[in-house]
Amino acid sequence: MLKLHLVNPSEATYKANHAAILRYSLHADLPSYYRTTHLISEITGIELVVHNMCINLCIIYTSPFLNLEACPMCLKPQYDQFKLQLKRGKKWIACQKFHTIPIRPQLQALYHKPESTTHTQYLCEERVCASSQISTERDALTDTAIYYTA
Numbered sequence: 001m002l003k004l005h006l007v008n009p010s011e012a013t014y015k016a017n018h019a020a021i022l023r024y025s026l027h028a029d030l031p032s033y034y035r036t037t038h039l040i041s042e043i044t045g046i047e048l049v050v051h052n053m054c055i056n057l058c059i060i061y062t063s064p065f066l067n068l069e070a071c072p073m074c075l076k077p078q079y080d081q082f083k084l085q086l087k088r089g090k091k092w093i094a095c096q097k098f099h100t101i102p103i104r105p106q107l108q109a110l111y112h113k114p115e116s117t118t119h120t121q122y123l124c125e126e127r128v129c130a131s132s133q134i135s136t137e138r139d140a141l142t143d144t145a146i147y148y149t150a
């Protein structure tokens, strides 16, 4: 039996599902997480933006903090000092990273095709329908109340 994990869209979830599918079907030709993210990026034009951030979540090392070696709030270093010393100052690895997907390319991808534009109207149409239904039911209740009081 194939058991897939649907906890969240993380790399760990992808790898767990990848392993589960390979256990189920040894001959499945599945792309790696890295390859899948690049395929999605190529198809949608949406790219992940990664910035270094303070290990205590105080700041993100973007302008004006971009060139700081340590957080101005808690003074924790931007880069992993152990790995930096281990590699004799040649490997600068951030203690913490912040991943984000900018909204503009997501919206562009969403409105790329007329069909997807129609799908984005779903919530608005459902809201109008539900609102109309509530009004109708409220009017019916009001009429009923009038009927009983008259």
Ligand SMILES: [Zn+2]
Residues within 6 Å of the ligand: 054, 055, 056, 057, 058, 059, 071, 072, 073, 074, 075, 076
């Ligand atoms: Zn900090």
